[in-house]
Amino acid sequence: MSVVSIQDARKAFGGTEVLRGITLEVPRGEVVAIIGPSGGGKSTLLRCMTLLERLDGGSLSYGEVIAAEQGADGRTHYAKPDVLKQARGCFGLVFQNYNLFPHYTVLKNIMDAPLRVQKRPRAEVEAQARELIAKMGLAGCEDKVPCQLSGGQQQRVSIARALALNPEVLFFDEPTSALDPELTGEVLRVIKALAAEQMTMVVVTHEMGFAREVADRVVFMDGGVIVEEGPAAQVIDTPREQRTREFLARMDG
Numbered sequence: 001m002s003v004v005s006i007q008d009a010r011k012a013f014g015g016t017e018v019l020r021g022i023t024l025e026v027p028r029g030e031v032v033a034i035i036g037p038s039g040g041g042k043s044t045l046l047r048c049m050t051l052l053e054r055l056d057g058g059s060l061s062y063g064e065v066i067a068a069e070q071g072a073d074g075r076t077h078y079a080k081p082d083v084l085k086q087a088r089g090c091f092g093l094v095f096q097n098y099n100l101f102p103h104y105t106v107l108k109n110i111m112d113a114p115l116r117v118q119k120r121p122r123a124e125v126e127a128q129a130r131e132l133i134a135k136m137g138l139a140g141c142e143d144k145v146p147c148q149l150s151g152g153q154q155q156r157v158s159i160a161r162a163l164a165l166n167p168e169v170l171f172f173d174e175p176t177s178a179l180d181p182e183l184t185g186e187v188l189r190v191i192k193a194l195a196a197e198q199m200t201m202v203v204v205t206h207e208m209g210f211a212r213e214v215a216d217r218v219v220f221m222d223g224g225v226i227v228e229e230g231p232a233a234q235v236i237d238t239p240r241e242q243r244t245r246e247f248l249a250r251m252d253g
């Protein structure tokens with residue numbers, strides 16, 4: 001059973017088709033890496049899967065169907081707000097630029113949504129937040145504000161913040177592309193540790209070595225379509241498609 005499934009996803013901005021029929025299923029416990037050239041639609045796909053953008057066509061399910069084509073116009077229609085709200089509880093999202101609240105401490109950044117959105121008891125939320133801080137290697141940072149942390153530390157806070165909502169699947173959009181190599185390593189190690197715990201994850205990344213090592217499946221997107229997908233080692237070491245080979249050759253050099 002897939003945690004999330006998107007079928008024949010289509011999306012245009014103005015007259016430009018950015019997603020041209022994308023189908024992706026993510027089974028529980030799987031790590032999917034999405035790779036591909038700039039402008040290929042990777043972020044748009046993630047934004048559609050996380051309800052930050054609406055699909056023009058196709059369907060989206062988190063266990064239950066929350067968006068599907070309906071009616072004579074064949075366009076995608078979304079479920080009622082309470083159903084969408086419930087679906088939002090299924091996933092967490094980690095962006096390139098952390099998006100932490102600058103004036104909140106680390107602890108408060110992590111506790112905010114579980115308290116405010118999920119309305120869980122403070123003691124329980126705080127205990128979990130402190131556990132996550134330790135797990136992310138951030139012990140001692142509880143009372144710091146984001147500007148007192150390195151980029152890698154800030155990104156680990158944003159991963160803790162996403163995990164604090166107990167999501168079924170975590171989405172990452174280039175979580176390390178704002179970091180220098182040293183800090184990249186510490187964030188990738190955290191994601192790798194989550195993979196070892198069978199956390200379901202979809203990671204857009206330019207780190208081919210990481211995708212090869214940590215992902216179960218690699219999806220290569222270009223021009224709004226999935227050009228090729230398969231087991232990570234197969235796609236990265238022995239790509240079938242010419243476009244994938246060209247892209248990987250560019251990433252090497």
Ligand SMILES: Nc1ncnc2c1ncn2[C@@H]1O[C@H](COP(=O)(O)OP(=O)(O)OP(=O)(O)O)[C@@H](O)[C@H]1O
Nearest residue numbers: 013014018036037038039040041042043044045174
């Ligand atoms: N809100 C928007 N309005 C108009 N055009 C958009 C919008 N968002 C994305 N696009 C366009 O859609 C195309 C795909 O963009 P997207 O950000 O999904 O690509 P990407 O694969 O994530 O690229 P990158 O690797 O550079 O992050 C691009 O041509 C982009 O300019």
Ligand SMILES: [Mg+2]
Nearest residue numbers: 042043044173
């Ligand atoms: Mg992008």
